[in-house]
Amino acid sequence: DAMVIQNPRYQVTQFGKPVTLSCSQTLNHNVMYWYQQKSSQAPKLLFHYYDKDFNNEADTPDNFQSRRPNTSFCFLDIRSPGLGDAAMYLCATSRDLAGGTDTQYFGPGTRLTVL
């Protein structure tokens, strides 16, 4: 059974047109993460929520926002996508902050194309 679900799997948007990616989890985990992964590169953490507390990485552009309306759902909003934002976006969860004792569970990813 899928535990971390991302919708859609493939998203196409136009340059500058806002887009929202969705992640849901059935694990009841406290922490939800968003990563950006560009082709042939390592995943890069954008931000995470610990419960309702939002933690932004220092180098995450302002163009990227996130919302977590409840435990199960987390959204990634890209306000004005640029061509450089085309990437795979990975959602992950962990029971607590993943310092080695808590495994991160990843969703299948959403591949974003910007035209």
Place this chain on the structure above:
Amino acid sequence: GNSVTQMEGPVTLSEEAFLTINCTYTATGYPSLFWYVQYPGEGLQLLLKATKADDKGSNKGFEATYRKETTSFHLEKGSVQVSDSAVYFCALDNTNAGKSTFGDGTTLTVKP
């Protein structure tokens, strides 16, 4: 800061060959170390992990030993299968804040 250096790929092996993917790291303190696998079109899956020096993580025939003296966490498998074809990421976390540092990934292709 933290960094993870992985063996550059791609790596191509024949079925039943021995696999080693090297991983070395730089970090303060005592990080936890991970190997993740990413199959085509899918997200990352945790393959194995080790949380302290000399620990050996193992799963699905893969093994890696946390070597603090050489700051390494090399991934090995004695006999690879076609189904092992994927991208493998080495990662560390010493932050207790969900901030894993990933290597750039190594693409493995196993041919029948």
